[in-house]
Amino acid sequence: MTDQEILCVFTQILRDLLLDDSIVLSMETRRQDVPNWDSFNYINFMVAVEIKFGVKFKVADIESFENVGAIVAETKALLR
Amino acid sequence: MSWLPAAPDFRVDLGAALESPNPTDRFERLAFLAQHRLGYLETLQLDRALCRQTLEPGFGFTEVRLAILASSTVNQLSPAIRVGGLRRRLMIDVHIGAYGQYRQDLFDPHSSLHLFAPQFVLFSMTAQDTIAGIPPTATSAEVDETIDRSIRELRSLWQKARENFNATIIQQTFLDIAEPLFGSYDRLVPGAPTQVITQLNDQLSKTAAQDSVLLLDVARASQRHGIDTWFDVGSWLHGKLEIAPEAAIFYGDMLARVVAAQRGLSKKCLVFDLDNTLWGGVIGDDGLEGVVLGQGNAAGEAHLALQRYAKQLKERGVILAVCSKNDPAIAEPAFNDHPEMLLKWSDISAFVANWNDKAENLKDIAARLNIGLDSLVFVDDNPVERARIRQSLPMVAVPELPVDVAHYVRCIADAGYFEAVAFTSEDRRRTEQYAANTERQSLFQSSGSLDDFLRNLQMSVAFGPFAGPDLVRVTQLFNKTNQFNTTTRRYSAEEVAQFAAEEQTVTLQFRLLDKYGDNGLVSAMILRPDPEQVETFEIDNWVMSCRVFGRQLEFEAMNIAVEQARRRGGKALRADYIPTPKNGVISELYSSLGFSTLNDTTPRGGGTCWFLDLTKYSTRSTHISRSGEAK
Numbered sequence: 260m261t262d263q264e265i266l267c268v269f270t271q272i273l274r275d276l277l278l279d280d281s282i283v284l285s286m287e288t289r290r291q292d293v294p295n296w297d298s299f300n301y302i303n304f305m306v307a308v309e310i311k312f313g314v315k316f317k318v319a320d321i322e323s324f325e326n327v328g329a330i331v332a333e334t335k336a337l338l339r
Numbered sequence: 340m341s342w343l344p345a346a347p348d349f350r351v352d353l354g355a356a357l358e359s360p361n362p363t364d365r366f367e368r369l370a371f372l373a374q375h376r377l378g379y380l381e382t383l384q385l386d387r388a389l390c391r392q393t394l395e396p397g398f399g400f401t402e403v404r405l406a407i408l409a410s411s412t413v414n415q416l417s418p419a420i421r422v423g424g425l426r427r428r429l430m431i432d433v434h435i436g437a438y439g440q441y442r443q444d445l446f447d448p449h450s451s452l453h454l455f456a457p458q459f460v461l462f463s464m465t466a467q468d469t470i471a472g473i474p475p476t477a478t479s480a481e482v483d484e485t486i487d488r489s490i491r492e493l494r495s496l497w498q499k500a501r502e503n504f505n506a507t508i509i510q511q512t513f514l515d516i517a518e519p520l521f522g523s524y525d526r527l528v529p530g531a532p533t534q535v536i537t538q539l540n541d542q543l544s545k546t547a548a549q550d551s552v553l554l555l556d557v558a559r560a561s562q563r564h565g566i567d568t569w570f571d572v573g574s575w576l577h578g579k580l581e582i583a584p585e586a587a588i589f590y591g592d593m594l595a596r597v598v599a600a601q602r603g604l605s606k607k608c609l610v611f612d613l614d615n616t617l618w619g620g621v622i623g624d625d626g627l628e629g630v631v632l633g634q635g636n637a638a639g640e641a642h643l644a645l646q647r648y649a650k651q652l653k654e655r656g657v658i659l660a661v662c663s664k665n666d667p668a669i670a671e672p673a674f675n676d677h678p679e680m681l682l683k684w685s686d687i688s689a690f691v692a693n694w695n696d697k698a699e700n701l702k703d704i705a706a707r708l709n710i711g712l713d714s715l716v717f718v719d720d721n722p723v724e725r726a727r728i729r730q731s732l733p734m735v736a737v738p739e740l741p742v743d744v745a746h747y748v749r750c751i752a753d754a755g756y757f758e759a760v761a762f763t764s765e766d767r768r769r770t771e772q773y774a775a776n777t778e779r780q781s782l783f784q785s786s787g788s789l790d791d792f793l794r795n796l797q798m799s800v801a802f803g804p805f806a807g808p809d810l811v812r813v814t815q816l817f818n819k820t821n822q823f824n825t826t827t828r829r830y831s832a833e834e835v836a837q838f839a840a841e842e843q844t845v846t847l848q849f850r851l852l853d854k855y856g857d858n859g860l861v862s863a864m865i866l867r868p869d870p871e872q873v874e875t876f877e878i879d880n881w882v883m884s885c886r887v888f889g890r891q892l893e894f895e896a897m898n899i900a901v902e903q904a905r906r907r908g909g910k911a912l913r914a915d916y917i918p919t920p921k922n923g924v925i926s927e928l929y930s931s932l933g934f935s936t937l938n939d940t941t942p943r944g945g946g947t948c949w950f951l952d953l954t955k956y957s958t959r960s961t962h963i964s965r966s967g968e969a970k
Contacts, residue, residue: 275350275380278357278387299414302577306584307380318573 260338262286265331272307276300286328305330312338340588342738342754344729346375349384357388365392366400371733373425382588386418389425399428399920403598406434406457406506408441408496410464411581415574419591426592427599438579445499458831459507459598460500461555462493465581466513466539470532475520477530482538490542497552507601507831509594510547512558513539514581516570551811551832553597553760557582560589596758602829603819606736606756607710609652610701612719613663613670613692617682618642619744623669633679641744646681648748653686656766657757658708658773660689662700662717667692688773697724698731708773709885711821711921716756718747763812765859772886775855790962793891796853799966800895805839805846805863812860813848816882821921823862823883823893825914825928826942830880838879843868845876845903849896851887852966861887862896866904866912874910881914888924891961897932898958905953912951915942932959 270284277295290296296304305321308314308330314337324330346352349372356368369389377385403424407413417433424431434455436444441462444452469489473482497508517532525531529538540558547554561569564586571583582590599605614621619631619638631639653659659682663670670692674684684690689707691700697719705712713734719725725737738754740747759766779796786792805813814835821827830838838844845866851858862883869875878900883892904912914929930936933956934949942948 272380275384276387278384278391302415302574302584303383307383310379310585315573318576321573321577 260335262328262331262335265334266327268311269308269327269331272311273304276303276307284327286326286331288327289325308334314338340376340592341741342750343374343376344725344737344739346372346377346381349375349377349381353384353388357391362392362395370400370425370428373422374729374733376739377422377588379585379588382422382591383418385425386421389421400430401428401602401604402430402432403459403602404432404434404455404457405459405461405594405598406436406452406455407461407463408436408445408452408500409462410439410441410468412438412579413463413582415580415584416582416587416590416594419587420594421591422588423591423593423595424598427595427604429595429599429602429604431595431598442496445496445503448503453503457504457506459509459601460504461509461511461594462496462500463511463555463581464493464513466515466517466536469513469539470517470535473530473532473535475528475530475532479529482529482535486535486539486542489539490546493543494546494550497550501833505831505833505837507833508550508552509555509597510543510552511555512543514557514561514566514570516566516575516581553601555594555597557590557593560593561586564589593755596755597760600758600760601818601831603815603821604713605758605819606657606716607714608658608660608688608704608708608716609649609751609756610660610662610704610715610717611649612717612721612724613661613665613673615720615744616642616718616747617646617661618673618677618680622673623666627669627673627677630673630677632677638744639679641747643679643681645744645747645751648751650681650686652757653770654767655757655759655762656769658688658710658769659686660704660708660715661687661691662697662704663692664694664697665692685774686770688770698728701728701732701735709822709888716751716754718751720744760818761811761815763815765812765815768857768859772856772858775858776886778855779853793962796855796890796962798851798853798890798962799964800892800899801850801852801966802847802896802899805835805848809848809860810835810839813863816860816863816884817880820882820884821919822885822924823888823928824880824919824922825878825882825925826880826917826946827919827922828880838865838867841867845900845907847896847900847903849883849892849899851890851892851963858887859884862892864896864900866900868907868909869913872911874908876904876907876909876912878912878914891963893928893932894959895961895963898961901951901953901956901958910953912953913937914949914951915946916949917942917946 274280274282290301312334320333352372356365359365372385414435420433421431436452444450473485500506500508513536515536519525520531521528525533569583569586574580574583611617619642620629622630632642633639649659674680689704691704712732716736717728720740728735728737736756738750740750783792786795814832817830839846847864848860849862850860864881865879866876867879869877929949934951937948937950940948
């Protein structure tokens with residue numbers, strides 16, 4: 260899967276989760292850039308990504324992802 | 340959640356629901372979506388859509404306030420709890436206090452918990468604290484002592500919650516997240532963590548039974564789905580979540596079942612199709628000898644296992660019925676003539692075999708049993724019939740049976756349709772009572788008139804105040820009765836016990852007997868003196884089981900109520916009738932009993948207010964004699 264494809268799936272998950280079709284994610288997007296993407300919904304998002312891709316993030320990573328791009332990169336690494 | 344049908348167009352349907360201009364329609368569409376197999380993300384989406392609704396859900400939805408007092412993080416559970424509620428037309432308002440503050444919240448009268456005034460209080464505790472205090476070297480006596488202390492502490496919390504809120508208490512069982520210490524030998528060491536948790540749960544169950552506390556058995560569920568589904572060490576380390584987010588959908592549904600059961604919303608009747616459901620093959624084509632059933636054949640044993648499970652459900656009070664496209668002359672004799680049939684003709688309380696539309700037949704079954712369509716579970720192997728019933732009768736539960744008959748029992752069991760909050764003698768004798776009803780029906784047919792019939796029944800009523808051993812049944816009656824229920828005020832076991840203990844309150848329970856046997860405890864009434872007019876008694880609620888409609892018990896019960904009120908100096912009775920989608924059958928009750936309406940007053944919850952002048956009431960003559968009277 261390419262970065263762009265993963266980003267596309269992430270965008271749909273977050274749109275579904277927050278019921279907001281106006282959300283557009285880029286590799287540089289940070290949580291605080293998206294309205295309503297609070298810590299509760301951050302965890303919800305991460306679990307949804309884990310289920311969707313069949314991966315499991317490391318505990319330490321979940322707390323330290325800087326932006327969406329970092330999550331994309333780690334997802335890609337775990338898929339390999 | 341495999342018993343629910345898939346939702347292939349979830350995103351589209353959710354969008355359409357949210358765009359509907361009519362708030363009632365929006366709620367109905369969301370409730371319909373909740374009836375489908377929703378995963379983790381869909382459940383969160385549906386909950387978000389539900390929480391966006393600002394208007395009242397309207398007719399047919401019940402609002403419930405539930406507080407969770409937890410020693411771990413539980414916020415991840417609320418969406419699935421609300422969706423589990425919506426699946427049962429319950430609007431559950433979930434209150435979660437600040438992390439680790441549950442004790443303070445409970446004891447501080449100014450806390451947000453007190454303001455919330457929960458009707459249900461759920462205690463969700465981790466076993467971590469208890470096992471941390473027990474080294475593997477602990478003796479059996481030391482373990483017992485620590486466990487006793489933990490249980491005593493819980494008990495004091497239950498008691499406090501009861502005192503404060505009169506709420507129904509639910510206690511979550513302890514999740515066994517301990518790793519093996521000695522391996523299989525763990526079970527032989529009292530101080531081994533796993534063994535401590537097992538004992539803790541044993542002790543918890545005993546105490547809960549004594550204290551009438553309900554359990555939410557996550558320990559059992561985690562065995563069913565595997566502990567890795569329920570406990571995720573990452574979530575625990577990250578945010579002190581004891582229940583993994585992925586298990587929330589199960590947790591929410593299980594909890595909603597318990598709340599629904601307490602509110603009388605559990606299913607009551609299991610309706611079976613015959614061909615390829617209760618037995619393999621088509622009896623009309625294959626003949627009695629040709630159907631696949633019984634030992635010696637895996638499929639035949641699977642059908643037999645389904646019958647065995649049905650029989651067990653019957654023995655705990657679930658009504659069994661049959662709805663099949665079949666020739667009754669062929670299908671009916673199979674029950675007694677096929678040697679492998681475990682279900683006998685007498686186990687089936689309503690039997691319909693014909694070539695008509697099954698939706699119409701299900702309506703007929705519900706009418707014959709005098710229960711609501713929403714009390715039915717319809718089990719059919721044919722996906723076309725299932726889809727048709729879901730379409731035309733969405734209130735009927737239709738499990739999405741797996742393709743292989745081997746898994747039918749598991750599917751029905753997993754759905755948790757018959758969740759209970761009590762097991763009373765009425766439950767044990769239910770089928771017997773329905774059988775006696777058939778005899779009553781034939782007496783009715785052979786009687787010349789209704790009056791003859793009622794006289795020939797030789798009825799008598801035993802009545803008295805709510806009494807110790809019957810409190811469970813009385814509570815069940817108030818919470819399960821939907822039709823003859825004048826105000827649909829629901830009471831917890833605590834509240835019922837309190838009414839019984841109040842000096843000023845008159846409580847009445849009625850048991851109806853006739854020549855065919857004991858109909859059981861079938862009616863209950865609560866009369867309270869009006870605080871402003873001492874000589875007026877108000878009927879806070881009055882319920883009667885649908886089994887005994889049309890037997891004049893309402894008239895005799897009112898005669899008795901009037902006598903009791905007069906004895907205490909009462910000069911008048913006041914009563915509310917609050918309409919719901921289900922209690923239309925008694926809309927004329929109070930006028931038929933001689934009450935007149937009070938036009939200028941509206942009861943809380945809407946409806947009509949009724950008044951009866953006791954100085955003018957003359958005792959109604961009925962065919963029911965008195966067989967026992969309390970002081």
